[in-house]
Amino acid sequence: MKKTSIILLSALLSMQTMAQTPATQNKPAEKVPEKAKDINLNEVVIQSKKPLIVQEIDKTVVNVEAMISAAASNTLEVLEKTPGVSINSNGEISLNGRSGVLVLIDGKNTYMSGQDLAAYLKSLPGGNLDKIELIDNPSAKYDASGNAIINIKLKKNRIGGFTGNISAGVSLGRYARNNDAVNLNYNYKKLNLFANLGYNYERNYRKDHFDRRFFDEGGRLISTVDLQNNLVYNDRSLNANFGMDYSATSKTVYGLIFNVNKGERNGMFDYESSDFNANHQLERTGKGDTKAKDSRTNLGFNFNLQHKFDNKGKELSADINYLNYQSKGNQALQNFTYAPEGALLGHEKFRYVIPAGIDIYTAKADYVHPLKNKARFEAGFKSSIVDNDNLNKFYNVNGAEQTIDNSKSNHFKYHENINAVYLNGQKSWKRLGVQFGLRTENTLVRGKQLGNDAVQGSAFTKNYTGLFPSAYISYKLDSLGNNTLGLMAVRRISRPNYQLLNPFLFYRDQYSYTSGNPLLNPQYQSRIELKYQHKQFLNMGLSYNKFSNLIFQTTEAVNDIFTTRPKNIAGGFMLLLNTTVSTSPAEWWYLNYTARLSKIGMNGRVYTENLHFNVNILRLEVNNYFTISPTWSAELGGYYASRDMNGQTLTKGMYRVNGGIQKKILKRKGSMRVAFDDLFHSWIYNNQSLSLKQSEYFQTSESDTQRISFAMTYRFGKDTFARKRRHNNNASDEEKGRID
Template structure:
C-alpha cells in the first residue's frame, strides 16, 4: 500500500485535485494491536484533470483514447484515423509516422488479418471498448519481425475490487446514419478477475469514384478515352465480444483465459456507368452494370495465458497459446450491359461469385525475463505459428433462373504457413547511459496450392526462407534529471505477403477493372536507423533513414482498355523522415499536441515495360487542441493536412480535414454527453493521377461519407475502493495493496 499512497498523493497534487477525505485518525500506540483491514470509499474524490492524450515513453508512444472526446461515437478505424501519427489511405491501409506496412495487434496479439479483412474488423469494434493505443516505431527483438512498425490496441480492463464497468452509446449522421455502442464489465473478487468487452456497430456508407482514363498510340497520339463513374453504397452490422478471466493461483502465478467472437454481415450495391470515346472525342459506346453483394463473417479466438514471477527482483516467465478461426461467406450477383451511341442494347452478361473462405491459426509463445546485477537484464523467448487458409471462388454464368458454373473462371486456393522464431534481448542501464541489443531469427515455410478442375490445371509453390532481425537502442541523458535524452536506434524488419496477395485468382470489378494476386511474391525487407531527441514530454524529434528491398508494390497493367491491378516486387526504395512533436499546456485550460512530418520517398524499379523512377517530398501536419472550459465542460479542435503522396502507381494531391468535439460531464463526473464533428468542410477527397502506365494514364476523384456529426453518452459505474492495513507509526508508512486502473 505504500506505493499506492505515494502515487495517489502525488497524483492529487499534480492534478490540483479537490478532494474531501475522512479526518486523519490518531496514530495507535506501540502496544496497541494493528487495526483490522477495512474498505475506504473514494467516491468523494473529484478529479479535475483528465489523462493526457499522449505520453512519450522510451520505446513507444502511448495514446489514451479516453482523452479523445469523439472516440465514444466512433469505431476503432475512425479512432485510429484521428490518432496523432497514424494515417489511413482510401484502401484502408494503415501507416504510422509515414511508414506503411504496419502490424496491428489487439492486446499484444496478432490478428493475422490485413487489408480489407483487417479494416472490416476494426470498423466493427466500437471506440468505447478501447483503453490505449501504443505506437511502436522501432520494435525490439521481442516482437514479431513482420511489419514496418507496430500499433498495439489495448481494450479496457479494470482490476478494482467488486463490479465496475462503463457503457458507451454513440451515433453519427452524415449522408447516412451509424451507431457504435459498447459495454465494458469487470468483476474482481479475491483471486478471481472477470472482464468483458461487448460492442455493436451499424454503419451505412458510400463511396464515389470518377475515372478519366486515356489510351495512346506508341508515338504518343491519343487513341481513345473512357469516362467511368463507380458508386458503392453498403451496410455493415457487427457484434464483438471479448470475455476473459484472470486467476491468481498464488502471489507468483496468474492464469488467464480469453474468448473472443466477432460476427458481422455486409450488404452492398455497386453500380457503374461508362462512356467510350474515340480519338476525336466521338462517342463509340456506353456501358452500365451493378453488383449486389452479401457477406457474413464469424471470427472466433481462444487464448490461454500464464504469468509466473520467480522472485521480487523481476525474474518472470509468461506464455500464451492461441487458436483463431475465421469463416466468411460471400455472394455477389453481377450484370453488365453495353449500348450503342444511340441507346440500342448490343451486349449483356450476368454472372455470380460464391466466395466461401476459412482460416485456422495456431500460435504458441513464451517469454522469459532474467534480471542481472547493476540494472541489467536478459530477455529470451520463442514463438511458433501455423496458418491454414482455404479460399474458394466459384464463378457461375446466369441465364434467367439457371446458373452454370464456369470452371475456367473459378478458383480454389489453399495456403499453409509455418513461422518459427526465437530471440534474445539484453538491456543495461548506467547513470545516464542505457543500452538495449537484441537479435531475432525467424524461419518461414510457405506452401500454396491452386486446385485444378476440368478446365484449369492445378499449380503449386513452396517457399522456405530464414532471416536475422537485429535491433539496437542506445539512450543517453544529457542532464542529471533526465529532462533531455538522446537516442540512437537501428532495426531490420520484414513484410510478408499475405495469402490474399498470393492467390492468383482474377477478380472482376467492372468492365474495365480487374484485380489479381501473385504467387511469385517474395517478402519485403526494410532497415532503419533513427536518431531521437526528447525534452521531457514537451518535445520529441526523430530523424530516420529507411531502405526497402524487394518492395511489395501494387502495380497496374493496361491491356487494351482494361486495367488489371496485382502486387509485384520492384527493385527497392528509400525514405528520409523527420518527425517533430510538441506537447504542452500554454494555459491551464489549454493542452495542445502538434506534429509535423517531413519525408522524402524515392522508388527505383521497373513495372512491366515501364521504368519507375520517382522521388516525392511529403508533408504531414497534425494539430490537436484540447480545452478545459470548466470542471464539467471540455472541447477539442483539430486538423490534419496531407500534402501530395505516392501509393503504388498513384500520385495523390494534397488535402485536409477539420475535426472537433464538445463534452459535458454529468452525474458527478461518472457520465458524459458528447457532440463531435468530422471533416467539417468535406475536404477529405482524393484526387489521384497514375504513374508509369504503358501507353495510358488515368485521373481519379474519390469521396466517401466523411463529413459527419456525432453524439455520444458514456457512463461509468461501480465502487472505487481500496484496502488499508495500518502498522505502528514509528515513522513507517502504511503498506497498501490494490491497483488503480
C-alpha cells in the same frame, strides 16, 4: 485503528507517486489535474484528467478516453484521429509515415490486413478502447513482421467488486451509423472476470470517378473512357470479448480469453461508362451493377499464464492461441453495353460464390531474468501454423439457370509455419542505457491452386530464414533526465498477406480486374533513427529507411482493361523527420502539434516501364484540448496531407477539420458529447497514375466523411485503489496481419 489505516494508505499513495519515472513526472497535461476528492475512512477516490498523449522513449501512449469523439466512433475512426496515424482510401494503416503496420489487440495480432482489417476495426466501438500504443522501433521480443506496431488496448478495470462503463453514440452524415459499447469487470479475491461488448451499424457510400486515356506508341491519344462507380453498403457487427484471470498463488496467474466477432454486410455497387475515340466522339456506353452479401464469424481462444519467481523481476509468461475465421460471400453481377444511339449491344450476368476458412495456431513463451547493476536479459520463442482454404466459384447466369464456369473459378489452399527465437539484453547506467537484441525466424510456405477440367493446377513452396537484429542506445544529457538522446537501428520483414499470393483473377467492373501473385517474395526494410526528447514538451526523430524487394501494387493496361496485381520491384528509401510538440500554454489549454517531413524514392521496373520517382511529403497534425470548466471541455484539431505516392498512384494534397465538446454529468460518472468530423468535406482523394504503358488515369474519390456525432457515457462501480495485473503480449502477434 481507522486513523492507522488512513496513514498506511496515504503512505502507499506517496510511494506510488515517488516511483514515477521522470518522463511521467513531466507530463504537460498534468499541470492542471483535478484534485483528489471524497477521501473517507474506507476508500480513496481519485479523479484526474488523463493526458491525451504520453511520450516515452520507445513508444507513444494515447489515452483514448481523452478523445471526446471516441465514444461515437469505431476503432478505425479513432485510429484516424490518433496523432501519427494515417489511413488511406483502401484502409491501409501507416504510423509516422511508415506503411505496413502490424496491428495488435491487447498484444494479440488481428491476423488481418487491408480491407478485412479495416472491416474488423470498424466493428469495434471506440467506447471499448482504453489506450493505443504506437511503437516505431520494436525490439527483438516482437515479431519481425511489420514496419511498426500499433497495440490497441481494450478497457480492463480490474478493481475490487463489480464495475463497468457503457457508451452509446450515433453519427449522422449522408447516412446514419451507431457505435455502442459495454465494458464489465468483477473482481473478488483471487478471481477477476472482464468482458467487452460492442455493437456497430454503419451505412456508408463511396463515389469514384475515373478519366482513363490511351495512347499509341507515338504518344498520340487514341481513346478515352469516362467511368463513374457508386457503392452504398450496410454493415452490422457484433464483438464480444470475455476474459478471466485466476491468481493461483501470489506469484502465479492463469488467464483465459474468448473472443467472437460476427458481421454481415450488404452492398450495391453500380457503374456507368462512356467510351470516346480520339476526337471525343461517343462510341459506346455501358452500365452494370453488383449486389453483394458477405458474412463473417471469427472465433478466438487464448490461454495464458504469468509466473514470478521472485520480487526482483524474474518471470515467465506463456500463452497458446487458436483462431478460426469463416466467411461467406455471394455476389450477383450484370453488365449492359449500348451503341451511341441507345441500342443494346450486349448483356451478361454472372455470380461469384466465395467461401473461405482459416485456422491459426500459435504458441509463445517469454522469460525475463534480471542481473546485477540494472541489467537484464530476455529470451523466448514463438511458433505459428496457418491453414487457409479459399474457394471462388464463378457461375454464368441465364434467367433462372446458373452454369459454373471452371475457367474463371479458383480453389486456393495455403499453409504456413513460422518458428522464431529471440534474445534481448539491457543495461542501464546513471545516464547511459543500451539494449541489443537478435531475432531469428524461419518461414515455410506451401501454396496450391487446385486444378479442374478447365484450369491446370499449380503449386509453390518457399523456405527461408532471416536474422533481425535491433539495437538501442539512450543517453541522458542532464542529471534529471529532462533531455534524452536515443540512437536505434532495426531490421524488419513484411510478408505478403495470404490473398496477395492467390493467382485468381477477380472482376470489379467492365474495365477493372485484380489478381494475386504466387511469385511474391517478402519485403525487407532496414532503419536507423536518431531521437531527441525534452521532457514531454518536444520529441524529434530523424530516420533513414531502406527497402528491398519492395511489394508494390502494379497496374497493367491491356486494351481498355486495367489489371492490378502485386509485384516485387527493385527497392526504395524514405528519409523522415518527425517533430512533436506537446505543452500547455495556459491552464485551460493543452496542445499537441506534429509535423512529418519525408522524402520517398522508388527505383524499379513495372512491366515495360521504368519507375524512378522521388516525392517530398508533408504531414501536419494540430490537436487542441480545452478545459472550459470542471465539467465542460472541448477539442479542435486538423490534419493536412500534402501530395503522396502509393504504388503507381500520386495523390494530391488534402485536409480535414475535426472538433467536439463534452459535458460531465451525474457527479462526473457520465458525459454527454457532441463532435464533428471533416467540417468542410475536404477529405476527397484526387489521384493520377504513374508509369503506365501507353495509358494514364485520373481519379476522384469521396465517402461519407463529413459527419456530426452525439454520444453518452456512464461509469458505474467504485474506483478504489487496487493492484492491476500486467498483461503481456500473447502468441498471436503476427499472422493475423496478413489475412486479406
